[in-house]
Amino acid sequence: MNKVLLIAEHDGRHLNPATAKTVSCAAALGDVEITIAVFGRDLAAVGAEAAALAGATRVQLFDDAGFAPPLAAVLAPAIAAQAPQYTHVFAPSTTFGKDLLPRVAALLDVPAVSDIMAVESPRRFRRPIYAGNAILTVEVADAPMVVGTVRTASFDAAPATGSAAVEAMGVSAPAVAHSRVVSQAEAQQGRPDLQTARRVVSGGRALGSAEKFQLVQQLADVLGAAVGASRAAVDAGFASSDLQVGQTGKIIAPELYIALGFSGASQHLTGIKDARTIVAINKDGEAPIFESADIGLVGDIFELVPQLQAALQSRASR
Amino acid sequence: MKRILVGIKRVVDYNVRIRVKPDNTGVVTDGVKLSINPFDEIALEEALRLKERGAADEVVVVSIGPADVQAQLRTALAMGADRALLVATDAPVEPLDAAKLLLKLVEREQPFLVLLGKQAIDDDNNQTGQMLAALWDRPQATFASKVEIAGDALRVTREVDAGLETVEVDLPAVVTTDLRLNEPRYVKLPEIIKAKKKPLETLDPAALGVAPRERVKALRYEAPAVRSRGVRVKDVAELVAQLESRGLI
């Protein structure tokens, strides 16, 4: 039997949707018992959300002020102490999971598998490498357990139809004085979250300035979409870093992705390969982005995007 | 001596179009351009800036890889590093063993700061820095987009999913770099000549007491699935019609 310790990600109020997707990856192991571990402070609400995830066997709450805000140096030894009872330790491949799980693995003297995109067997997984230009099948051969992060764009969220038992663990946080959180990132309010949005409108270098990047935001507003950006657009200061999509940014899987003024570098494309429909607008008909687009339109974004916005608005008021 | 250790991994250059070998045993690396991992260039640049600001006395670059990684280490020396260490091995080294080898060098060199890339763009693992910090039992600040020395601590701005987070970590510490930490300098020709005389020491992993082994087997490399051919529309009206017919709006 596979026994998975799954580390929940949350912001103190709500479970991050990446957790539900990680549950689906764990469930794909087959013959599995899934324990969701929630670390933090005042965990009742988050614990209840975790307990509702179909497939979860139990939820364990590790409630201690030392676990909030989460620091890998504090969480890793606490997780490593639990790990020997399990065959697998999983976390989402978000900045939270990527920061944390390698530290856990090293404490256990085991390797880690990053960005699991498919489960072939309990020890055999597929993962993207070289910015998604190759897919590698790996087998964890020489290790007592599997520690891995899950590429959440590859999995559907487990539905909230379960009712796992919730246990308070009474474990206190290890004393770690060498690391302190000075200020936490505040998730942007009022706009759909890039990682979970069904629609994303994204802007590339072609936008030209932060002011003109508003074109992207306006189209996104009409569609109720989240906003994304290329590295080039972020580097140039048109958009904030949390909007970067790609190999070294966010990996997303919306139903609709509208790419405005992107060349189509593989470092970007690997972030959207699970998008259901990709629309590209670029004035260069030869741009590589068109090879990956489901719907391509050649032309100037500064002409076409206002037209598209107007067409969508008049359609909405019909 | 206030020393910074910088990890330099050699990878297939990011501009190379990656092709999987027909027998699925790897990607084609023969005859392709190999370069310093872009995140490691950023790590080195940051170390050099800290030294230029007087916060460090020496920048030591270290690579684990085949003997000819010397070429990339020479480039790092030309960028401004003071000396280089090469842990020579032809076998692929997984992040856990890379971290174990780096720990040996940390024990030898006693740096107050280790700067690594957040990920190597070949295996895209994003593990080594976190593993080193665990084995060394020291703090980690991953995905750094700003690094400031604050006495015996380091204040690091991190690029996390929700935006920017600031942490303070006591030194010594491990920091891994994100793209926007800095823009690495170009190497000038006279520096390349000068770099030939800078010290480059080659070490044997066995002598360091670490025997890298294959814990995770690479079974099969495949090209990613290609998207089926899309359609071209001629104007916005056609685009809207397409979106409608697919139930997307």
Ligand SMILES: Cc1cc2nc3c(=O)[nH]c(=O)nc-3n(C[C@H](O)[C@H](O)[C@H](O)COP(=O)(O)OP(=O)(O)OC[C@H]3O[C@@H](n4cnc5c(N)ncnc54)[C@H](O)[C@@H]3O)c2cc1C
């Ligand atoms: C280590 C590393 C990691 C990276 N990680 C990422 C990552 O995570 N995400 C990412 O996105 N990139 C990443 N990159 C960068 C990537 O290689 C590309 O440089 C980047 O994606 C290009 O962004 P772009 O398409 O916006 O810009 P460009 O490549 O400059 O393309 C702009 C496009 O806009 C078109 N255009 C210009 N004006 C107009 C107009 N008025 N109307 C319509 N079209 C117009 C042009 O024809 C062109 O095709 C990474 C690179 C490296 C080295």
Ligand SMILES: Nc1ncnc2c1ncn2[C@@H]1O[C@H](COP(=O)(O)O)[C@@H](O)[C@H]1O
């Ligand atoms: N073989 C190596 N030699 C030197 N540094 C390495 C090596 N492998 C990994 N690193 C460092 O660790 C970082 C992260 O690598 P990875 O965990 O493989 O994604 C790299 O950017 C390097 O700074």
